[in-house]
Amino acid sequence: xxxxxxxxxxxGAGIVAALRDAIGADRIxxxxxxxxxxxxxxxxxxxxxxxxxxxxxxxxxxxxxxRLCHAKGVPLVTRGAGTGLSxxxxxxxxxxxxxxxxxxxxxxxSPASMTARAQPGVLNEQLxxxxxAHGLYYAPDPSSQIACSIGGNVxxxxxxxxxxxxxxxxxxxxxxxxVTIDGEVLEIGGDCLAQPGYDLxxxxxxxxxxxxxxxEVTVKLIPLPEQTRTLMADFSSVRAASDAVSAIVRAGVIPxxxxxxxxxAISATEEFCHAGYALDAAAILIIDLDGAPEEVAAELGLVQxxxxxSGATRVQxxxxxxxxxxxxKGRKSAFPAIxxxxxxYYCIDGTVPRHRIGDVLEAIQAxxxxxxxxxxxxxxxxxxxxxxxxxFNGREGDxxxxxxxxxxxxxxxxxxxxxxxxxxxxVGIEKFNQMAVQFSDxxxxxxxxxxxxxxxKGLLNPDKLIPSLAHCQEYxxxxxxxxxxxxx
Amino acid sequence: xxxxxxxxxxxGAGIVAALRDAIGADRIxxxxxxxxxxxxxxxxxxxxxxxxxxxxxxxxxxxxxxRLCHAKGVPLVTRGAGTGLSxxxxxxxxxxxxxxxxxxxxxxxSPASMTARAQPGVLNEQLxxxxxAHGLYYAPDPSSQIACSIGGNVxxxxxxxxxxxxxxxxxxxxxxxxVTIDGEVLEIGGDCLAQPGYDLxxxxxxxxxxxxxxxEVTVKLIPLPEQTRTLMADFSSVRAASDAVSAIVRAGVIPxxxxxxxxxAISATEEFCHAGYALDAAAILIIDLDGAPEEVAAELGLVQxxxxxSGATRVQxxxxxxxxxxxxKGRKSAFPAIxxxxxxYYCIDGTVPRHRIGDVLEAIQAxxxxxxxxxxxxxxxxxxxxxxxxxFNGREGDxxxxxxxxxxxxxxxxxxxxxxxxxxxxVGIEKFNQMAVQFSDxxxxxxxxxxxxxxxKGLLNPDKLIPSLAHCQEYxxxxxxxxxxxxx
Numbered sequence: 013x014x015x016x017x018x019x020x021x022x023x024g025a026g027i028v029a030a031l032r033d034a035i036g037a038d039r040i041x042x043x044x045x046x047x048x049x050x051x052x053x054x055x056x057x058x059x060x061x062x063x064x065x066x067x068x069x070x071x072x073x074x075x076x077x078x079r080l081c082h083a084k085g086v087p088l089v090t091r092g093a094g095t096g097l098s099x100x101x102x103x104x105x106x107x108x109x110x111x112x113x114x115x116x117x118x119x120x121x122s123p124a125s126m127t128a129r130a131q132p133g134v135l136n137e138q139l140x141x142x143x144x145a146h147g148l149y150y151a152p153d154p155s156s157q158i159a160c161s162i163g164g165n166v167x168x169x170x171x172x173x174x175x176x177x178x179x180x181x182x183x184x185x186x187x188x189x190x191v192t193i194d195g196e197v198l199e200i201g202g203d204c205l206a207q208p209g210y211d212l213x214x215x216x217x218x219x220x221x222x223x224x225x226x227x228e229v230t231v232k233l234i235p236l237p238e239q240t241r242t243l244m245a246d247f248s249s250v251r252a253a254s255d256a257v258s259a260i261v262r263a264g265v266i267p268x269x270x271x272x273x274x275x276x277a278i279s280a281t282e283e284f285c286h287a288g289y290a291l292d293a294a295a296i297l298i299i300d301l302d303g304a305p306e307e308v309a310a311e312l313g314l315v316q317x318x319x320x321x322s323g324a325t326r327v328q329x330x331x332x333x334x335x336x337x338x339x340x341k342g343r344k345s346a347f348p349a350i351x352x353x354x355x356x357y358y359c360i361d362g363t364v365p366r367h368r369i370g371d372v373l374e375a376i377q378a379x380x381x382x383x384x385x386x387x388x389x390x391x392x393x394x395x396x397x398x399x400x401x402x403x404f405n406g407r408e409g410d411x412x413x414x415x416x417x418x419x420x421x422x423x424x425x426x427x428x429x430x431x432x433x434x435x436x437x438x439v440g441i442e443k444f445n446q447m448a449v450q451f452s453d454x455x456x457x458x459x460x461x462x463x464x465x466x467x468x469k470g471l472l473n474p475d476k477l478i479p480s481l482a483h484c485q486e487y488x489x490x491x492x493x494x495x496x497x498x499x500x
Numbered sequence: 501x502x503x504x505x506x507x508x509x510x511x512g513a514g515i516v517a518a519l520r521d522a523i524g525a526d527r528i529x530x531x532x533x534x535x536x537x538x539x540x541x542x543x544x545x546x547x548x549x550x551x552x553x554x555x556x557x558x559x560x561x562x563x564x565x566x567r568l569c570h571a572k573g574v575p576l577v578t579r580g581a582g583t584g585l586s587x588x589x590x591x592x593x594x595x596x597x598x599x600x601x602x603x604x605x606x607x608x609x610s611p612a613s614m615t616a617r618a619q620p621g622v623l624n625e626q627l628x629x630x631x632x633a634h635g636l637y638y639a640p641d642p643s644s645q646i647a648c649s650i651g652g653n654v655x656x657x658x659x660x661x662x663x664x665x666x667x668x669x670x671x672x673x674x675x676x677x678x679v680t681i682d683g684e685v686l687e688i689g690g691d692c693l694a695q696p697g698y699d700l701x702x703x704x705x706x707x708x709x710x711x712x713x714x715x716e717v718t719v720k721l722i723p724l725p726e727q728t729r730t731l732m733a734d735f736s737s738v739r740a741a742s743d744a745v746s747a748i749v750r751a752g753v754i755p756x757x758x759x760x761x762x763x764x765a766i767s768a769t770e771e772f773c774h775a776g777y778a779l780d781a782a783a784i785l786i787i788d789l790d791g792a793p794e795e796v797a798a799e800l801g802l803v804q805x806x807x808x809x810s811g812a813t814r815v816q817x818x819x820x821x822x823x824x825x826x827x828x829k830g831r832k833s834a835f836p837a838i839x840x841x842x843x844x845y846y847c848i849d850g851t852v853p854r855h856r857i858g859d860v861l862e863a864i865q866a867x868x869x870x871x872x873x874x875x876x877x878x879x880x881x882x883x884x885x886x887x888x889x890x891x892f893n894g895r896e897g898d899x900x901x902x903x904x905x906x907x908x909x910x911x912x913x914x915x916x917x918x919x920x921x922x923x924x925x926x927v928g929i930e931k932f933n934q935m936a937v938q939f940s941d942x943x944x945x946x947x948x949x950x951x952x953x954x955x956x957k958g959l960l961n962p963d964k965l966i967p968s969l970a971h972c973q974e975y976x977x978x979x980x981x982x983x984x985x986x987x988x
Contacts, residue, residue: 182694203884206920214703264792432690461954
């Protein structure tokens with residue numbers, strides 16, 4: 013009997029039996045073939061088989077699961093739709109995986125208060141679909157919006173192309189129900205702009221399942237824009253396109269979307285779906301302006317002027333919805349398009365101050381040459397949220413090592429220019445090491461103190477998001493060694 | 501020798517001497533006449549003389565003060581400009597009062613990143629003045645903006661008339677330096693929209709000096725609007741005016757300001773400063789629209805249409821800057837104007853969902869009659885942030901008791917309709933009791949756990965913001981008794 017099997021037969025069997033009693037045997041999966049689909053999220057390099065999967069139907073199931081895990085000291089990982097890109101929902105081998113995907117009812121849509129209340133398993137796009145009948149929508153729109161759930165959006169503080177103008181998830185959620193590891197239900201937030209007491213609502217956002225389990229989300233809805241118009245601008249250098257991004261915002265316009273693609277991303281996409289991009293451009297910007305027609309017209313004029321004086325070689329205004337859709341289809345197909353050019357690819361997610369985009373793109377180019385790996389860039393330029401896509405062949409001996417080093421170099425360069433290691437994908441396991449670079453021991457110490465306060469036994473999603481101080485020191489020493497190695 | 505004096509001579513003398521050594525005797529005030537101005541903030545019913553006042557010059561002084569208090573177990577209260585309205589900066593009798601008002605340098609204004617970095621004692625308005633040279637400003641504008649400091653704004657998560665469109669302080673601050681009670685300096689946040697790890701930046705906002713001491717604030721600056729136009733609408737009922745507020749936002753317009761005044765506030769103000777308000781109106785709305793001229797024109801049309809169909813009896817557009825200023829001068833003079841009608845007044849600060857404003861104003865009217873106390877209303881209607889002003893005569897025997905009961909009834913009604921007990925003034929001592937009504941024991945328990953995690957000895961601003969569970973239970977029992985008494 014392996015370690016795992018003997019533990020499973022003893023301590024493990026106890027919790028599984030107790031969960032079957034409390035929740036019903038049909039909601040508890042343990043058979044290998046039933047559990048298999050839940051062994052990883054959308055970053056499948058990290059996989060693990062949990063002791064059991066609980067398919068929660070409602071908050072009561074969540075409370076019962078938390079109470080049992082707490083009483084028996086068993087780790088508990090929560091999973092929404094499993095679309096996360098940083099392995100935040102990878103199960104814990106000796107733990108329970110709680111799946112909230114079946115808690116998928118929209119509880120209310122209130123046009124009077126411009127809010128919707130939903131269970132955590134409701135998909136992001138379903139919220140906007142339900143609100144559309146009232147002329148409203150939910151603004152944050154991750155690329156995975158047809159598949160990702162609102163509970164997961166909160167846990168990862170998800171972004172999307174609309175976040176420049178409308179904010180990330182934390183700016184669009186008004187209230188939560190959150191179950192603590194000991195099974196208490198907290199009602200957090202409300203319809204108002206601010207709440208007294210410590211900001212538990214913000215604390216839950218991006219906490220990646222490490223502080224509690226989300227069982228209900230109240231989102232802010234906003235009126236559907238009367239009109240959306242789309243511009244595309246070509247540039248002969250990445251630097252000029254980057255500077256134009258800053259200049260637009262500096263002119264007082266906050267576009268609904270402001271996306272950039274570099275030459276490699278353009279050519280891959282154009283070949284894949286004929287979006288109508290200029291193959292001779294070093295970079296293009298795609299810009300959505302939305303609002304009342306008069307407002308859009310005013311912004312259009314201003315943005316065209318700024319693009320002209322920023323050295324755009326061509327500026328086009330989409331003549332109709334069909335052309336608009338085609339440009340956007342290209343942007344949204346960029347990842348699979350780039351995927352066709354390379355056996356494997358890996359997408360990073362760092363954010364930098366808007367006015368440093370040009371510097372960072374040039375640095376990425378230099379890193380790319382150093383490690384002999386191609387990098388394509390297609391990203392949310394307006395909020396400085398980069399998505400460098402590293403292309404590689406996993407079957408080449410040291411390719412994966414070089415990819416890891418290149419990714420670390422890029423993320424740590426983002427930190428050096430005042431940015432962060434993630435814009436919207438979260439830390440999870442993927443960026444665990446870089447937390448040691450972005451934060452000092454004193455700052456990591458505060459994170460650990462908060463974790464200890466709200467989950468004293470450390471049962472919620474262990475070994476994710478916040479590394480220990482020992483781990484931080486170890487990683488920093490390792491990186492110093494690597495840098496010295498490079499210089500020596 | 502009193503208890504205080506004997507403690508002061510013993511334990512107390514130790515910390516004062518140590519502070520003199522570390523920081524310099526001239527920065528440590530202990531003489532009664534020197535300490536007197538610091539015994540209360542702008543809610544002077546709560547006063548206390550601290551052991552000593554430290555006038556910090558820089559972060560080093562703050563760190564030294566925190567370290568000494570931590571080592572000796574002495575409470576530490578931080579005070580910015582002292583304009584707070586909930587007694588958050590009232591000193592602790594056996595503690596040190598740390599004043600950051602002299603840390604008043606603007607460290608940088610960066611037009612490229614549209615940010616400013618400031619020491620905590622910089623006054624709110626000074627930020628906008630410094631940014632104006634670059635066509636930028638800092639949006640949150642509490643009524644006290646010429647006197648309140650940015651450090652205090654963060655500690656109280658301050659609001660203002662512009663918060664409907666531009667958010668409260670937490671939405672406009674990008675980064676902080678925060679000193680922990682054991683003297684560690686944390687660098688929190690950055691130029692980007694979101695940060696990995698738990699949201700310490702949001703946690704610091706509204707934490708009222710209970711989690712750390714702010715030593716630097718980086719704020720977001722936004723472009724000065726090209727144009728601002730102002731509408732005033734008269735209504736024959738408070739209910740109609742309230743419904744118009746919802747209808748405007750529902751139509752997709754977020755005005756730069758959307759303020760309401762009721763008949764009592766109108767007549768007091770009109771008499772005081774001849775702002776040009778209609779004395780026969782039951783309520784007026786004052787509405788600012790800002791942006792590019794075309795955008796403002798579009799919004800003006802839409803708002804005028806909504807006002808018309810919401811039953812406004814008259815809608816006026818300010819013909820020039822002079823008329824605009826006069827209308828706003830009235831709004832800003834409303835507090836002193838109401839003050840003239842009554843020996844004393846007390847201003848409450850609750851927030852309710854926008855579509856419940858009408859219900860709450862009617863309830864306030866009923867409470868006002870029950871306690872035989874006049875209440876005037878002048879407030880940030882757009883974000884549901886009420887400021888009922890209770891008029892009373894403190895020399896009448898039971899007046900203060902009735903005021904307290906009336907205030908509690910109003911705040912607790914705000915909670916009952918899904919609102920909160922504060923919009924921008926904070927909890928401090930003033931609303932300590934109402935925390936027990938707004939939050940369950942499980943929720944208060946989480947607040948206490950966070951406090952314990954970041955300030956294990958409980959030295960930072962003790963007995964403010966978060967009541968103990970025992971205190972909560974006691975207050976809830978008291979209120980139940982009162983309600984039974986009222987009904988019986």
